[in-house]
Amino acid sequence: xxxxxxxxxxxxxxxxxxxxxxxxxxxxxxxxxxxxxxxxxxxxxxxxxxxxxxxxxxxxxxxxxxxxxxxxxxxxxxxxxxxxxxxxxxxxxxxxxxxxxxxxxxxxxxxxxxxxxxxxxxxxxxxxxxxxxxxxxxxxxxxxxxxxxxxxxxxxxxxxxxxxxxxxxxxxxxxxxxxxxxxxxxxxxxxxxxxxxxxxxxxxxxxxxxxxxxxxxxxxxxxxxxxxxxxxxxxxxxxxxxxxxxxxxxxxxxxxxxxxxxxxxxxxxxxxxxxxxxxxxxxxxxxxxxxxxxxxxxxxxxxxxxxxxxxxxxxxxxxxxxxxxxxxxxxxxxxxxxxxxxxxxxxxxxxxxxxxxxxxxxxxxxxxxxxxxxxxxxxxxxxxxxxxxxxxxxxxxxxxxxxxxxxxxxxxxxxxxxxxxxxxxxxxxxxxxxxxxxxxxxxxxxxxx
RNA sequence: UCCGACUUAGCUCAGCUGGUUAGAGCAUCUGACUGUUAAUCAGAGGGUCCACAGUUCAAGUCUGUGAGUCGGAGCCA
Numbered sequence: 001x002x003x004x005x006x007x008x009x010x011x012x013x014x015x016x017x018x019x020x021x022x023x024x025x026x027x028x029x030x031x032x033x034x035x036x037x038x039x040x041x042x043x044x045x046x047x048x049x050x051x052x053x054x055x056x057x058x059x060x061x062x063x064x065x066x067x068x069x070x071x072x073x074x075x076x077x078x079x080x081x082x083x084x085x086x087x088x089x090x091x092x093x094x095x096x097x098x099x100x101x102x103x104x105x106x107x108x109x110x111x112x113x114x115x116x117x118x119x120x121x122x123x124x125x126x127x128x129x130x131x132x133x134x135x136x137x138x139x140x141x142x143x144x145x146x147x148x149x150x151x152x153x154x155x156x157x158x159x160x161x162x163x164x165x166x167x168x169x170x171x172x173x174x175x176x177x178x179x180x181x182x183x184x185x186x187x188x189x190x191x192x193x194x195x196x197x198x199x200x201x202x203x204x205x206x207x208x209x210x211x212x213x214x215x216x217x218x219x220x221x222x223x224x225x226x227x228x229x230x231x232x233x234x235x236x237x238x239x240x241x242x243x244x245x246x247x248x249x250x251x252x253x254x255x256x257x258x259x260x261x262x263x264x265x266x267x268x269x270x271x272x273x274x275x276x277x278x279x280x281x282x283x284x285x286x287x288x289x290x291x292x293x294x295x296x297x298x299x300x301x302x303x304x305x306x307x308x309x310x311x312x313x314x315x316x317x318x319x320x321x322x323x324x325x326x327x328x329x330x331x332x333x334x335x336x337x338x339x340x341x342x343x344x345x346x347x348x349x350x351x352x353x354x355x356x357x358x359x360x361x362x363x364x365x366x367x368x369x370x371x372x373x374x375x376x377x378x379x380x381x382x383x384x385x386x387x388x389x390x391x392x393x394x395x396x397x398x399x400x401x402x403x404x405x406x407x408x409x410x411x412x413x414x415x416x417x418x419x420x421x422x423x424x425x426x427x428x429x430x431x432x433x434x435x436x437x438x439x440x441x442x443x444x445x446x447x448x449x
Numbered sequence: 450u451c452c453g454a455c456u457u458a459g460c461u462c463a464g465c466u467g468g469u470u471a472g473a474g475c476a477u478c479u480g481a482c483u484g485u486u487a488a489u490c491a492g493a494g495g496g497u498c499c500a501c502a503g504u505u506c507a508a509g510u511c512u513g514u515g516a517g518u519c520g521g522a523g524c525c526a
Contacts, residue, residue, distance in 0.1 A: 029485095029487090032485085033482060033484065033488075034483060036482090036484065036485075038484075038488095049486085055483095085484060085486090086484095107459070107476095109459090109476055110476095110487055111460065111474085111475050111476075112460080112461055112475090113460060114460080114461070115519065116517090214525065216524060217519090219520085220525090220526085221526090222526090321522080321523090322522095372526065374526075420525090422526080445517090
């Protein structure tokens with residue numbers, strides 16, 4: 001018989017009290033005490049203590065238990081018992097221990113390790129309870145995102161990962177040869193294609209990995225990360241912001257509902273997440289600048305001679321991490337900052353008709369120092385204005401011909417945004433570093449394992 | 450790309466103003482133990498002190514260069 005459906009998982013042990021079961025998994029930890037062996041077994045769904053008492057089992061079974069090392073793989077049979085002394089509340093009274101494989105010298109011990117060591121053993125580090133919990137939250141975040149859009153009339157429309165040109169001209173791209181057609185680039189955003197898709201299906205989202213060859217080295221950057229990008233026909237900036245708030249609230253509340261155990265393992269203060277309810281805070285860029293200057297948050301500016309001076313924050317400058325952090329310190333839930341100076345924003349963003357110095361752009365900043373998780377905008381829908389900006393930014397006009405077509409044939413107001421999955425998971429889990437929230441992080445100085 | 454820090458046992462680290470044979474805890478191995486939770490107790494093994502060059506009677510320790518890693522800035526999700 002295939003074991004596919006007959007496995008007893010540790011997650012479901014509560015329903016199996018009194019029954020004789022077989023668990024399959026890996027030894028998380030073992031301690032011996034003479035005639036007693038305590039084996040903590042993990043099976044992917046949880047961890048369960050299994051107790052082997054010498055007088056109760058065959059000699060060979062006890063010998064098997066004694067030679068188990070950390071991460072050895074086993075099938076353990078026994079009776080499920082509710083037991084206060086066991087972590088998790090249940091334990092197995094073992095009758096049989098079958099060994100699949102004995103692990104020798106497993107490198108990651110229950111003691112502390114440094115970052116470099118753990119990163120080099122990422123393929124094994126994923127088995128640790130903290131990483132296990134983070135990955136389960138990640139999975140829930142992704143499910144929440146898909147459920148949210150699928151349940152609100154959106155269609156999934158994948159954008160290509162191999163692209164012929166930059167979407168946003170400024171950032172650096174990973175380059176590769178593409179047969180006889182010259183260079184191709186790994187996509188750093190699916191947005192332009194999502195716009196085309198929205199003109200067909202109305203409300204769409206693209207969901208996939210994106211690549212940025214930025215040489216940034218911070219705890220919130222990856223060179224390969226996952227992004228969900230909804231794009232909606234007939235949405236203006238306000239509709240866009242409403243949707244973003246709705247989605248983030250849904251994600252956080254879904255994780256709270258489905259990942260209680262994981263959040264507890266991570267030691268996350270869930271009251272901070274429970275507070276994430278609409279409406280969030282909103283501030284225009286201009287209001288934010290006024291706030292910074294009223295609260296004496298200065299900008300460090302390098303002068304020509306190399307010395308640094310502190311100046312009032314000038315309108316027109318883009319916010320850096322210090323400004324965003326200062327603004328967010330007053331908030332216990334996310335805040336959207338909107339209507340940035342168009343000079344610092346991408347060419348495809350629509351100008352604010354009430355103040356053409358501003359773009360109809362918005363960023364959502366998460367609280368607790370988590371920083372920017374969303375960037376979005378209402379898109380420029382006027383053909384001539386868009387073309388003007390492409391020329392002004394020295395972008396290759398031919399490459400954007402198809403994109404300009406969208407404004408030539410039935411252009412409509414439309415908006416969208418991009419949510420960084422890893423930044424969201426980092427915020428929700430409270431992880432120190434973004435490298436912990438993706439199974440195999442890709443960073444400027446690391447591509448292995 | 451810019452600024453700063455670090456590199457000593459399998460892991461995490463200590464090692465003072467340079468001075469005989471380089472230390473601890475954990476992990477590993479051997480033994481004891483019927484309730485462990487980072488078990489405890491007794492014992493054992495384990496080192497190219499990142500690399501190269503230099504100063505010195507003498508370098509883990511001082512100087513220079515290089516490599517690797519980490520943190521931060523900018524850029525962004």
